[in-house]
Amino acid sequence: MSDTPHVTGASPRARRPARRRRRAADNGLAYGFLTPAISCFALFSWYPLVRGVILSFQQVNFVSDPEWVGFANFSAIFHDPLFWTAWWNTVKFTGIALAFGYVVPFFLAVVVNEMRHLKGYFRVAVYLPVMLPPLVVVLLWQYFYDPGNGLFNTVLRGLHLPESQWTQSPRMAMVSLVLVSTWANMGTATIMYLAALQNIPGELYEAAELEGANVWQRLWYVTIPHMRFILAVLLMLQIVATMQVFIEPFQLTGTTNPDTITVMVLIYRYAFTVNHDFGMAAAMSVLLFVVLGAFSMAYIRLISREGTRA
Amino acid sequence: MSETRSLFSDAQLRRGRARWVYFVVLTLLTLLFAAAFLFPMYWMVIGSLKEPAELARPIPTWIPESFHPEVYVQAWNELNIGRFFLNTAFYAFGAWLVQLVVDVTAAYALSKLRPVLGNVVLGAMLSTLLLPTAALLVPAYLTISDVPLLHVNLLDTPWALWLPSAANAFNIYILKQFFDQIPDELLDAARMDGAGSLRILVSIVLPLSRPVLAVVSIFAVIAMWKDFLWPLLVLQEPRTQTLSVALSRLSATGRVPLTEVMAGLVIASVPMIAAFLVFQRSILKGLTAGGLKG
Numbered sequence: 001m002s003d004t005p006h007v008t009g010a011s012p013r014a015r016r017p018a019r020r021r022r023r024a025a026d027n028g029l030a031y032g033f034l035t036p037a038i039s040c041f042a043l044f045s046w047y048p049l050v051r052g053v054i055l056s057f058q059q060v061n062f063v064s065d066p067e068w069v070g071f072a073n074f075s076a077i078f079h080d081p082l083f084w085t086a087w088w089n090t091v092k093f094t095g096i097a098l099a100f101g102y103v104v105p106f107f108l109a110v111v112v113n114e115m116r117h118l119k120g121y122f123r124v125a126v127y128l129p130v131m132l133p134p135l136v137v138v139l140l141w142q143y144f145y146d147p148g149n150g151l152f153n154t155v156l157r158g159l160h161l162p163e164s165q166w167t168q169s170p171r172m173a174m175v176s177l178v179l180v181s182t183w184a185n186m187g188t189a190t191i192m193y194l195a196a197l198q199n200i201p202g203e204l205y206e207a208a209e210l211e212g213a214n215v216w217q218r219l220w221y222v223t224i225p226h227m228r229f230i231l232a233v234l235l236m237l238q239i240v241a242t243m244q245v246f247i248e249p250f251q252l253t254g255t256t257n258p259d260t261i262t263v264m265v266l267i268y269r270y271a272f273t274v275n276h277d278f279g280m281a282a283a284m285s286v287l288l289f290v291v292l293g294a295f296s297m298a299y300i301r302l303i304s305r306e307g308t309r310a
Numbered sequence: 311m312s313e314t315r316s317l318f319s320d321a322q323l324r325r326g327r328a329r330w331v332y333f334v335v336l337t338l339l340t341l342l343f344a345a346a347f348l349f350p351m352y353w354m355v356i357g358s359l360k361e362p363a364e365l366a367r368p369i370p371t372w373i374p375e376s377f378h379p380e381v382y383v384q385a386w387n388e389l390n391i392g393r394f395f396l397n398t399a400f401y402a403f404g405a406w407l408v409q410l411v412v413d414v415t416a417a418y419a420l421s422k423l424r425p426v427l428g429n430v431v432l433g434a435m436l437s438t439l440l441l442p443t444a445a446l447l448v449p450a451y452l453t454i455s456d457v458p459l460l461h462v463n464l465l466d467t468p469w470a471l472w473l474p475s476a477a478n479a480f481n482i483y484i485l486k487q488f489f490d491q492i493p494d495e496l497l498d499a500a501r502m503d504g505a506g507s508l509r510i511l512v513s514i515v516l517p518l519s520r521p522v523l524a525v526v527s528i529f530a531v532i533a534m535w536k537d538f539l540w541p542l543l544v545l546q547e548p549r550t551q552t553l554s555v556a557l558s559r560l561s562a563t564g565r566v567p568l569t570e571v572m573a574g575l576v577i578a579s580v581p582m583i584a585a586f587l588v589f590q591r592s593i594l595k596g597l598t599a600g601g602l603k604g
Contacts, residue, residue: 040473044474117336124586240442
């Protein structure tokens with residue numbers, strides 16, 4: 001204890017440690033509140049990301065310690081004929097899925113937006129399949145697709161049209177998977193398009209009409225330019241989502257079918273069925289991550305650009 | 311009511327021939343939506359109620375000749391659908407609770423306690439939105455099977471679903487956005503009265519945040535109910551499985567009567583459809599407000 005005379009109203013020098021102590025207590029408290037979340041993120045997001053990259057250069061078995069194998073995992077998957085098949089199938093799936101699930105909802109939303117009745121019904125109906133568990137959807141469609149007496153072939157037979165083998169025909173299998181997936185997910189895109197359409201000011205259409213624009217010109221010069229942002233956002237989101245397709249091929253055509261094996265199914269196969277090789281699965285995941293990361297980055301740039309403009 | 315207009319104005323749609331065209335399009339669209347989106351659900355329900363022999367006929371019946379609701383009892387007991395349903399409900403409830411506790415406390419700290427480096431933590435969390443879930447599948451599975459530092463195996467336990475679901479940046483982001491709008495003066499006044507941070511969170515912040523808590527809750531339950539791939543990997547013990555994983559396994563055996571599988575599908579769908587009809591406003595709003603994948 002020093003015997004300096006006591007000063008009321010603490011000198012700056014004496015106040016600072018006190019404030020720092022309080023700040024420290026506050027920070028301690030705040031990080032106390034943050035601890036559960038940080039632990040969850042650390043264990044299940046941040047660490048797995050790093051570990052995934054490390055794993056892709058390792059040979060793992062659960063008996064001895066993992067050993068470094070350089071690019072052996074990558075070279076192993078590059079030499080697997082299924083690797084190229086899976087990528088090609090995934091790109092094909094994404095392409096067809098965009099044609100159905102990105103373009104069709106746009107026109108559907110434009111037409112629904114013109115309706116002056118039953119708006120609520122259209123919204124609920126189109127979004128209902130999105131609420132179903134995906135596994136329910138694929139099993140239901142599996143039964144529709146049944147070549148013998150599934151609903152689709154029964155209807156085609158009734159109309160005297162040629163029947164299809166659907167998921168069991170090499171030519172139709174991929175389209176069949178896209179149809180299921182689109183049916184289950186198109187509600188999301190439709191609802192988002194509708195929300196964007198409702199934000200277009202009516203005066204713009206008035207003005208275009210006064211200029212003598214017909215309905216197609218109004219669609220082209222007023223509607224589409226205003227939808228640019230949502231069109232770009234949904235394009236990115238749908239590419240990222242459809243490239244991760246798993247449940248449709250897994251349930252409808254199995255994990256061994258070369259006509260429909262996708263990147264995610266192959267990752268599953270490397271890790272959990274045929275190979276039991278986590279290194280190969282991790283290498284495949286890293287490649288998928290790099291490809292999808294590019295699209296994700298584009299998406300984030302879009303969002304933040306829009307944020308600064310708004 | 312002011313006249314809203316889109317490509318066409320109300321007046322244009324009311325005039326002469328346009329009016330007929332409008333009603334033809336409206337009728338066709340109504341029927342199209344009914345056929346495309348509602349009919350498959352109807353088919354699922356009546357498929358479960360038909361007699362197995364009737365369901366297997368090459369020419370299907372549009373209305374069942376005889377109704378057999380007892381199939382639901384059979385599926386519930388013999389296929390163990392009851393157990394899987396309760397499992398799924400339990401997992402969804404737990405995911406909801408864990409997500410609320412973990413993500414609310416984090417968002418509150420970032421929004422109101424503003425610690426040093428808070429923005430860095432938030433940025434690190436938000437950056438995980440960029441990660442495709444698929445890329446983390448294998449390492450996350452290995453993490454669950456042997457949690458670092460603790461060295462416990464969480465496979466086949468509810469924690470394998472709950473803990474990863476709490477690492478949800480989307481939740482933290484929308485909760486923090488909402489908390490940011492609550493004036494600090496309110497909190498300071500309570501602090502003057504001697505309330506601690508936890509007390510303030512529980513008695514002031516949470517009661518004001520009902521709308522955002524509702525959105526987070528609904529999405530937490532829906533996500534858990536719909537999930538398939540992750541539960542498929544981490545719940546290998548049949549007793550612990552979710553409805554989706556169990557139905558996938560049961561249908562693959564090919565030994566289960568189709569009517570019972572159908573009944574299982576209906577049982578898996580009913581809670582989701584009911585939730586949607588009750589909360590449709592919040593669900594559709596949450597979807598467009600986020601602009602992100604929920």
